[in-house]
Amino acid sequence: MPLSADERTLLERNLLQVQARIASACERAGRAPRDVRLVAVTKYVSAEIAAEIASLGQIDLGESRPQQIWEKQPILASDPRLAAQPIRWHMIGPLQRNKIRRTLPLVDLLHSGESLKLLESLDEEAAKAGLTSHVLLEVNLSGDTTKHGFRADELPALLPQLTALTHLRIDGLMTMAALEGTLDDAQRLFAQLRAVRDKLREQSAGALELPELSMGMSDDFERAILEGATLVRVGSALVEGLGA
Numbered sequence: 001m002p003l004s005a006d007e008r009t010l011l012e013r014n015l016l017q018v019q020a021r022i023a024s025a026c027e028r029a030g031r032a033p034r035d036v037r038l039v040a041v042t043k044y045v046s047a048e049i050a051a052e053i054a055s056l057g058q059i060d061l062g063e064s065r066p067q068q069i070w071e072k073q074p075i076l077a078s079d080p081r082l083a084a085q086p087i088r089w090h091m092i093g094p095l096q097r098n099k100i101r102r103t104l105p106l107v108d109l110l111h112s113g114e115s116l117k118l119l120e121s122l123d124e125e126a127a128k129a130g131l132t133s134h135v136l137l138e139v140n141l142s143g144d145t146t147k148h149g150f151r152a153d154e155l156p157a158l159l160p161q162l163t164a165l166t167h168l169r170i171d172g173l174m175t176m177a178a179l180e181g182t183l184d185d186a187q188r189l190f191a192q193l194r195a196v197r198d199k200l201r202e203q204s205a206g207a208l209e210l211p212e213l214s215m216g217m218s219d220d221f222e223r224a225i226l227e228g229a230t231l232v233r234v235g236s237a238l239v240e241g242l243g244a
Protein backbone atom coordinates (compact mmCIF):
# COMPACT_ATOMS: atom_id res chain seq x y z
CA MET A 1 0.00 0.00 0.00
CA PRO A 2 1.42 3.40 -0.92
CA LEU A 3 2.09 5.75 1.97
CA SER A 4 -0.15 8.71 2.64
CA ALA A 5 1.25 12.23 2.77
CA ASP A 6 0.63 12.24 6.52
CA GLU A 7 2.66 9.07 6.99
CA ARG A 8 5.51 10.55 4.99
CA THR A 9 5.47 13.70 7.07
CA LEU A 10 5.46 11.67 10.26
CA LEU A 11 8.46 9.56 9.20
CA GLU A 12 10.40 12.64 8.23
CA ARG A 13 9.59 14.38 11.51
CA ASN A 14 10.58 11.31 13.53
CA LEU A 15 13.88 11.04 11.67
CA LEU A 16 14.65 14.73 12.19
CA GLN A 17 13.84 14.34 15.86
CA VAL A 18 16.17 11.36 16.29
CA GLN A 19 18.91 13.19 14.38
CA ALA A 20 18.45 16.20 16.68
CA ARG A 21 18.68 13.95 19.75
CA ILE A 22 21.92 12.46 18.36
CA ALA A 23 23.35 15.92 17.66
CA SER A 24 22.52 17.15 21.13
CA ALA A 25 24.03 14.06 22.79
CA CYS A 26 27.16 14.51 20.66
CA GLU A 27 27.40 18.10 21.80
CA ARG A 28 27.15 17.07 25.45
CA ALA A 29 29.75 14.37 24.86
CA GLY A 30 32.09 16.71 22.97
CA ARG A 31 31.93 14.45 19.93
CA ALA A 32 31.39 15.16 16.25
CA PRO A 33 27.94 14.05 14.98
CA ARG A 34 29.57 12.41 11.97
CA ASP A 35 31.29 9.98 14.35
CA VAL A 36 27.93 8.47 15.31
CA ARG A 37 26.05 6.51 12.68
CA LEU A 38 22.31 6.01 12.98
CA VAL A 39 21.11 2.53 12.03
CA ALA A 40 17.37 2.74 11.38
CA VAL A 41 15.90 -0.53 12.58
CA THR A 42 13.08 -1.37 10.16
CA LYS A 43 11.97 -4.66 11.74
CA TYR A 44 8.58 -3.23 12.72
CA VAL A 45 7.64 -1.95 9.27
CA SER A 46 7.05 -2.96 5.65
CA ALA A 47 9.55 -2.67 2.81
CA GLU A 48 7.57 0.33 1.53
CA ILE A 49 8.09 2.21 4.78
CA ALA A 50 11.74 1.16 4.95
CA ALA A 51 12.18 2.54 1.42
CA GLU A 52 10.53 5.79 2.45
CA ILE A 53 12.93 6.13 5.39
CA ALA A 54 15.88 5.41 3.10
CA SER A 55 14.65 7.99 0.57
CA LEU A 56 15.08 10.61 3.31
CA GLY A 57 18.82 9.89 3.12
CA GLN A 58 18.83 7.38 5.98
CA ILE A 59 20.59 4.57 4.14
CA ASP A 60 21.85 2.49 7.08
CA LEU A 61 19.02 0.06 7.83
CA GLY A 62 18.96 -2.73 10.41
CA GLU A 63 16.96 -5.94 10.70
CA SER A 64 16.96 -8.56 13.43
CA ARG A 65 15.71 -11.45 11.28
CA PRO A 66 17.48 -12.63 8.13
CA GLN A 67 14.19 -13.31 6.34
CA GLN A 68 13.34 -9.61 6.66
CA ILE A 69 16.55 -8.68 4.82
CA TRP A 70 15.86 -11.29 2.15
CA GLU A 71 12.41 -9.79 1.63
CA LYS A 72 13.24 -6.10 1.80
CA GLN A 73 16.65 -5.96 0.12
CA PRO A 74 15.45 -6.68 -3.45
CA ILE A 75 12.51 -4.29 -3.10
CA LEU A 76 14.73 -1.42 -1.99
CA ALA A 77 17.44 -2.34 -4.50
CA SER A 78 14.96 -1.83 -7.33
CA ASP A 79 13.52 1.43 -5.98
CA PRO A 80 14.57 4.16 -8.46
CA ARG A 81 14.63 6.77 -5.68
CA LEU A 82 17.44 4.83 -4.00
CA ALA A 83 19.55 4.11 -7.08
CA ALA A 84 22.10 6.81 -6.28
CA GLN A 85 22.71 5.68 -2.72
CA PRO A 86 22.71 1.95 -2.14
CA ILE A 87 21.35 0.76 1.21
CA ARG A 88 23.75 -0.53 3.84
CA TRP A 89 22.04 -3.44 5.59
CA HIS A 90 22.93 -4.19 9.19
CA MET A 91 22.10 -7.61 10.61
CA ILE A 92 21.44 -7.01 14.31
CA GLY A 93 19.79 -10.22 15.48
CA PRO A 94 20.67 -13.91 15.74
CA LEU A 95 21.78 -15.51 12.48
CA GLN A 96 21.24 -19.27 12.30
CA ARG A 97 24.05 -21.04 10.56
CA ASN A 98 21.85 -22.45 7.80
CA LYS A 99 20.94 -18.88 6.83
CA ILE A 100 24.48 -17.53 6.54
CA ARG A 101 25.04 -18.30 2.87
CA ARG A 102 22.00 -16.40 1.68
CA THR A 103 22.36 -13.52 4.14
CA LEU A 104 26.07 -12.73 4.09
CA PRO A 105 26.27 -11.21 0.60
CA LEU A 106 23.40 -8.82 1.42
CA VAL A 107 24.80 -7.49 4.68
CA ASP A 108 27.31 -4.68 5.19
CA LEU A 109 27.82 -5.23 8.89
CA LEU A 110 26.77 -8.09 11.13
CA HIS A 111 26.40 -6.74 14.67
CA SER A 112 25.46 -10.07 16.21
CA GLY A 113 28.68 -12.09 16.13
CA GLU A 114 27.68 -13.98 19.24
CA SER A 115 29.90 -17.07 19.36
CA LEU A 116 33.16 -18.44 18.00
CA LYS A 117 31.20 -21.19 16.27
CA LEU A 118 29.09 -18.68 14.37
CA LEU A 119 32.13 -16.58 13.45
CA GLU A 120 33.96 -19.64 12.15
CA SER A 121 30.98 -20.52 9.97
CA LEU A 122 30.82 -16.92 8.73
CA ASP A 123 34.52 -16.98 7.91
CA GLU A 124 34.12 -20.22 5.99
CA GLU A 125 31.17 -18.93 3.96
CA ALA A 126 32.87 -15.59 3.31
CA ALA A 127 35.89 -17.46 1.99
CA LYS A 128 33.72 -19.57 -0.33
CA ALA A 129 31.92 -16.49 -1.61
CA GLY A 130 35.17 -14.57 -2.06
CA LEU A 131 34.03 -11.93 0.43
CA THR A 132 35.52 -10.13 3.37
CA SER A 133 32.69 -9.70 5.84
CA HIS A 134 32.51 -7.03 8.48
CA VAL A 135 31.35 -8.21 11.90
CA LEU A 136 31.06 -7.03 15.49
CA LEU A 137 31.47 -9.23 18.55
CA GLU A 138 28.27 -9.24 20.57
CA VAL A 139 29.07 -9.05 24.27
CA ASN A 140 26.56 -10.08 26.94
CA LEU A 141 27.25 -7.71 29.83
CA SER A 142 23.82 -7.75 31.44
CA GLY A 143 24.31 -11.28 32.74
CA ASP A 144 20.95 -12.09 31.22
CA THR A 145 21.24 -15.75 30.24
CA THR A 146 18.49 -15.40 27.64
CA LYS A 147 20.69 -12.93 25.75
CA HIS A 148 23.21 -14.00 23.19
CA GLY A 149 26.85 -13.08 23.08
CA PHE A 150 30.33 -13.58 24.47
CA ARG A 151 31.08 -13.04 28.12
CA ALA A 152 33.58 -10.22 28.46
CA ASP A 153 35.95 -12.41 30.47
CA GLU A 154 36.19 -15.10 27.81
CA LEU A 155 37.26 -12.78 24.99
CA PRO A 156 40.99 -12.34 25.76
CA ALA A 157 41.63 -16.08 25.61
CA LEU A 158 39.83 -16.25 22.25
CA LEU A 159 42.05 -13.65 20.57
CA PRO A 160 44.19 -16.22 18.70
CA GLN A 161 41.10 -17.88 17.20
CA LEU A 162 39.43 -14.56 16.43
CA THR A 163 42.42 -13.09 14.65
CA ALA A 164 42.77 -16.28 12.59
CA LEU A 165 39.44 -15.58 10.84
CA THR A 166 41.02 -14.10 7.75
CA HIS A 167 37.81 -13.50 5.79
CA LEU A 168 36.24 -11.49 8.57
CA ARG A 169 37.00 -7.96 9.66
CA ILE A 170 36.19 -7.62 13.34
CA ASP A 171 35.29 -3.93 13.46
CA GLY A 172 34.26 -3.67 17.10
CA LEU A 173 31.81 -4.69 19.78
CA MET A 174 28.03 -4.64 20.23
CA THR A 175 25.86 -4.96 23.30
CA MET A 176 22.27 -4.67 24.47
CA ALA A 177 21.24 -3.17 27.80
CA ALA A 178 18.95 -5.17 30.07
CA LEU A 179 15.32 -4.48 29.23
CA GLU A 180 14.26 -3.85 32.79
CA GLY A 181 17.15 -1.61 33.89
CA THR A 182 17.23 2.15 34.44
CA LEU A 183 18.99 4.61 32.14
CA ASP A 184 21.86 4.81 34.62
CA ASP A 185 22.16 1.00 34.54
CA ALA A 186 22.27 1.14 30.76
CA GLN A 187 24.94 3.84 30.80
CA ARG A 188 27.11 1.82 33.18
CA LEU A 189 26.84 -1.11 30.82
CA PHE A 190 27.80 1.04 27.83
CA ALA A 191 30.84 2.32 29.71
CA GLN A 192 31.73 -1.29 30.43
CA LEU A 193 31.58 -2.19 26.75
CA ARG A 194 33.98 0.62 25.93
CA ALA A 195 36.34 -0.58 28.66
CA VAL A 196 36.16 -4.16 27.34
CA ARG A 197 36.99 -2.82 23.87
CA ASP A 198 39.93 -0.74 25.10
CA LYS A 199 41.39 -3.69 26.97
CA LEU A 200 40.87 -6.16 24.14
CA ARG A 201 42.48 -3.77 21.67
CA GLU A 202 45.49 -3.52 23.91
CA GLN A 203 45.68 -7.28 24.45
CA SER A 204 45.50 -7.93 20.72
CA ALA A 205 48.77 -6.00 20.32
CA GLY A 206 47.69 -4.24 17.14
CA ALA A 207 45.83 -7.15 15.56
CA LEU A 208 42.40 -5.65 16.29
CA GLU A 209 41.58 -1.93 16.20
CA LEU A 210 37.89 -2.34 17.11
CA PRO A 211 36.83 1.22 16.19
CA GLU A 212 33.09 0.51 16.31
CA LEU A 213 30.85 0.35 19.37
CA SER A 214 27.25 -0.58 18.54
CA MET A 215 25.14 0.29 21.56
CA GLY A 216 22.01 2.24 22.38
CA MET A 217 18.40 1.94 21.18
CA SER A 218 15.39 4.31 21.12
CA ASP A 219 15.22 4.85 24.87
CA ASP A 220 18.88 5.01 25.78
CA PHE A 221 20.97 6.01 22.77
CA GLU A 222 21.94 9.39 24.24
CA ARG A 223 23.57 7.54 27.13
CA ALA A 224 25.36 5.28 24.66
CA ILE A 225 26.69 8.30 22.75
CA LEU A 226 28.03 9.74 26.00
CA GLU A 227 29.99 6.49 26.43
CA GLY A 228 31.40 6.37 22.92
CA ALA A 229 28.82 4.62 20.72
CA THR A 230 29.68 4.87 17.01
CA LEU A 231 26.53 3.02 15.89
CA VAL A 232 23.12 3.48 17.50
CA ARG A 233 20.31 1.10 16.56
CA VAL A 234 16.99 2.93 16.64
CA GLY A 235 13.64 1.44 15.70
CA SER A 236 10.53 2.50 17.60
CA ALA A 237 11.44 6.21 17.86
CA LEU A 238 11.50 6.35 14.04
CA VAL A 239 8.09 4.79 13.48
CA GLU A 240 6.29 6.20 16.51
CA GLY A 241 2.79 7.35 15.71
CA LEU A 242 2.59 5.32 12.53
CA GLY A 243 -0.57 3.21 12.37
CA ALA A 244 0.73 -0.36 12.37
Ligand SMILES: *Cc1c(COP(=O)(O)O)cnc(C)c1O
Pocket: 041, 043, 064, 092, 093, 176, 216, 217, 218, 219, 233, 234, 235, 236, 237
Ligand atom coordinates in the same frame (compact mmCIF):
# COMPACT_ATOMS: atom_id res chain seq x y z
C1 LIG B 1 14.71 -4.03 17.84
C2 LIG B 1 16.13 -3.82 18.10
C3 LIG B 1 16.63 -2.52 18.25
C4 LIG B 1 15.77 -1.28 18.18
O1 LIG B 1 15.04 -1.14 19.35
P1 LIG B 1 14.06 0.12 19.60
O2 LIG B 1 13.88 0.12 21.07
O3 LIG B 1 12.82 -0.18 18.85
O4 LIG B 1 14.76 1.32 19.11
C5 LIG B 1 17.99 -2.38 18.48
N1 LIG B 1 18.82 -3.44 18.56
C6 LIG B 1 18.36 -4.71 18.42
C7 LIG B 1 19.33 -5.83 18.51
C8 LIG B 1 17.01 -4.94 18.19
O5 LIG B 1 16.57 -6.20 18.06
